[in-house]
Amino acid sequence: MRSHPVLGYGLLVLFVFWVTANRASSSSLHCKRYGGDETRPHSVTITEFGAVGDGTTLNTKAFQNAIFYLNSFADKGGAELFVPAGRWLTGSFNLISHLTLWLHKDAVVLGSTDPADWPIIDPLPSYGRGRELPGNRHKSLIFGSNLTDVVITGENGTIDGQGSGWWQRFRNKTLDYTRPHLIELMNSNEVVISNLTLLNSPFWTVHPVYSSHVTIQNLTIRAPPNSPNTDGIDPDSSDHVCIEDCYISTGDDVIAIKSGWDEYGICYGRPSTKITIRRLVGETRSSGIAIGSEMSGGVSDVHAEDLFFYNTNNGIRIKSSPGRGGYVRNVYVSNVSLLNVTTAFRFTGLYGEHPDDHYDPNALPKIERITFKDIRGKSITVAGLMQGIEGDAFGDICLYNVNLQVSASPPWNCSNVKGYSDFVSPQPCELLEQCVFPDHCSECYHLSSDDDDEQRNQKRRKGARLLSW
Ligand SMILES: *[C@@H]1O[C@H](CO)[C@@H](O)[C@H](O)[C@H]1NC(C)=O
Ligand SMILES: *[C@@H]1O[C@H](CO)[C@@H](O)[C@H](O)[C@H]1NC(C)=O
Ligand SMILES: *[C@@H]1O[C@H](CO)[C@@H](O)[C@H](O)[C@H]1NC(C)=O
Ligand SMILES: *[C@@H]1O[C@H](CO)[C@@H](O)[C@H](O)[C@H]1NC(C)=O
Ligand SMILES: *[C@@H]1O[C@H](CO)[C@@H](O)[C@H](O)[C@H]1NC(C)=O
Ligand SMILES: *[C@@H]1O[C@H](CO)[C@@H](O)[C@H](O)[C@H]1NC(C)=O
Ligand SMILES: *[C@@H]1O[C@H](CO)[C@@H](O)[C@H](O)[C@H]1NC(C)=O
Numbered sequence: 001m002r003s004h005p006v007l008g009y010g011l012l013v014l015f016v017f018w019v020t021a022n023r024a025s026s027s028s029l030h031c032k033r034y035g036g037d038e039t040r041p042h043s044v045t046i047t048e049f050g051a052v053g054d055g056t057t058l059n060t061k062a063f064q065n066a067i068f069y070l071n072s073f074a075d076k077g078g079a080e081l082f083v084p085a086g087r088w089l090t091g092s093f094n095l096i097s098h099l100t101l102w103l104h105k106d107a108v109v110l111g112s113t114d115p116a117d118w119p120i121i122d123p124l125p126s127y128g129r130g131r132e133l134p135g136n137r138h139k140s141l142i143f144g145s146n147l148t149d150v151v152i153t154g155e156n157g158t159i160d161g162q163g164s165g166w167w168q169r170f171r172n173k174t175l176d177y178t179r180p181h182l183i184e185l186m187n188s189n190e191v192v193i194s195n196l197t198l199l200n201s202p203f204w205t206v207h208p209v210y211s212s213h214v215t216i217q218n219l220t221i222r223a224p225p226n227s228p229n230t231d232g233i234d235p236d237s238s239d240h241v242c243i244e245d246c247y248i249s250t251g252d253d254v255i256a257i258k259s260g261w262d263e264y265g266i267c268y269g270r271p272s273t274k275i276t277i278r279r280l281v282g283e284t285r286s287s288g289i290a291i292g293s294e295m296s297g298g299v300s301d302v303h304a305e306d307l308f309f310y311n312t313n314n315g316i317r318i319k320s321s322p323g324r325g326g327y328v329r330n331v332y333v334s335n336v337s338l339l340n341v342t343t344a345f346r347f348t349g350l351y352g353e354h355p356d357d358h359y360d361p362n363a364l365p366k367i368e369r370i371t372f373k374d375i376r377g378k379s380i381t382v383a384g385l386m387q388g389i390e391g392d393a394f395g396d397i398c399l400y401n402v403n404l405q406v407s408a409s410p411p412w413n414c415s416n417v418k419g420y421s422d423f424v425s426p427q428p429c430e431l432l433e434q435c436v437f438p439d440h441c442s443e444c445y446h447l448s449s450d451d452d453d454e455q456r457n458q459k460r461r462k463g464a465r466l467l468s469w
């Protein structure tokens with residue numbers, strides 16, 4: 001059992017820290033925005049291309065023609081496609097560089113319920129096949145590949161994937177290919193998705209993959225709690241992704257950070273790194289923030305703060321499996337409130353689910369330097385179900401100032417994990433009971449070093465000063 005010779009002093013410092021932290025509320029931090037001009041020199045309205053907003057006319061051609069036309073402005077500062085009030089039924093369409101898709105507050109873009117309006121495209125190389133079925137996959141409703149400077153925004157206008165037919169075909173096993181996302185951007189740079197309501201995606205809702213400098217702000221994302229695989233936002237093999245001020249209530253993970261699947265993800269080798277998440281409220285039968293299970297290209301430097309998850313199965317979850325390879329390291333999650341959550345922290349080392357039989361069972365993931373700090377929970381069933389992999393323990397797990405009201409006994413269930421803790425209630429499992437201070441301070445308070453984010457550097461310096469006792 002550990003002892004606390006400095007408990008009284010520690011609490012005092014903690015109190016000072018809270019007061020100071022509250023005064024310097026982190027709500028002033030904002031995603032750095034890359035590209036994405038606020039105003040484009042040219043603008044057209046979708047009706048100029050024959051679109052009809054009656055909810056029944058199929059407008060795929062109008063979207064495609066408008067965007068084809070706007071391509072001629074790409075080298076002239078870009079252009080805006082305005083979608084006015086109305087219900088605009090469409091199949092998949094492709095975006096172009098230097099484009100702003102702008103939705104009026106009463107605009108609803110509706111995904112066609114005919115799968116034929118969602119073309120078939122190649123699987124992602126880092127997955128080697130469709131995620132749910134072998135072979136190809138359906139293209140997302142709004143798709144972009146190899147783009148730069150793209151904005152999808154509005155005054156809280158709506159994009160509704162009308163996913164229920166897809167969910168039905170998933171349940172009755174009549175899907176032909178893997179279901180489409182609502183929005184997918186591949187190999188793209190300087191992407192902004194903001195000020196929208198996204199509803200009823202057939203599959204994951206927002207999927208930036210092989211992309212950089214992606215800013216996601218002020219989205220409301222909803223799908224029914226029982227809708228299959230309707231994740232909110234899935235940064236996948238992408239870097240410098242910043243997500244803030246979102247409300248997400250879906251049937252699967254609120255946020256899932258990924259980087260490819262087993263041998264395909266290892267071979268493709270593109271990590272997800274420098275992922276920032278702040279001011280997020282979410283509700284799901286699955287996880288608030290999940291990392292994996294596809295993480296074979298590696299996941300690092302994830303910084304999440306000011307989160308609230310309720311009526312949720314898992315608060316923060318890391319999922320992996322032998323065969324995945326890759327790593328998850330330098331994850332820092334702080335200031336989280338959990339309410340009515342089954343398991344606050346969950347690590348799953350034997351998740352399974354492989355793309356095929358060619359995975360290498362000796363490709364073990366490396367999971368290390370995971371910090372959970374300033375976490376409160378009410379109506380929690382299990383504090384932690386933390387299971388690493390035998391012979392491949394998840395290491396440098398750090399819990400600091402965690403206070404959970406837990407009903408299960410024992411509250412923690414740990415195996416093949418190693419780490420530290422201080423000010424954790426209920427008392428953590430023995431494997432996480434090494435003392436944080438002073439030996440393990442650097443493991444625990446490592447923050448990602450995003451050198452071009454001066455605001456965060458200032459915050460880190462302040463944090464370091466406050467915590468150096
Ligand atoms: C996009 O870029 C990738 C990688 O540079 C390239 O392989 C692919 O052909 C490009 N796709 C299109 C549609 O231009
Ligand atoms: C979020 O969107 C709403 C509706 O468009 C807007 O009123 C509000 O100012 C936005 N908030 C932020 C933080 O951008
Ligand atoms: C946007 O609209 C949805 C309903 O369509 C609403 O629930 C949400 O609060 C609105 N978001 C903002 C930021 O105003
Ligand atoms: C499966 O569900 C789809 C969508 O609701 C429906 O069109 C189809 O008839 C169903 N097929 C079977 C075999 O139940
Ligand atoms: C969202 O809308 C608000 C209110 O109109 C605006 O101030 C803000 O700049 C918009 N944010 C983005 C990222 O487009
Ligand atoms: C913690 O997050 C909540 C939102 O969930 C926010 O209101 C509060 O200001 C944050 N506290 C600190 C110390 O940043
Ligand atoms: C707790 O969350 C579950 C879903 O996980 C929900 O069914 C239940 O109604 C919630 N309880 C309360 C008291 O809200």
Ligand SMILES: *[C@@H]1O[C@H](CO)[C@@H](O)[C@H](O)[C@H]1NC(C)=O
Nearest residue numbers: 385386387409410412413414
């Ligand atoms: C710990 O969790 C494992 C896996 O869910 C379960 O089999 C085991 O019984 C649990 N142990 C305790 C003491 O609850």
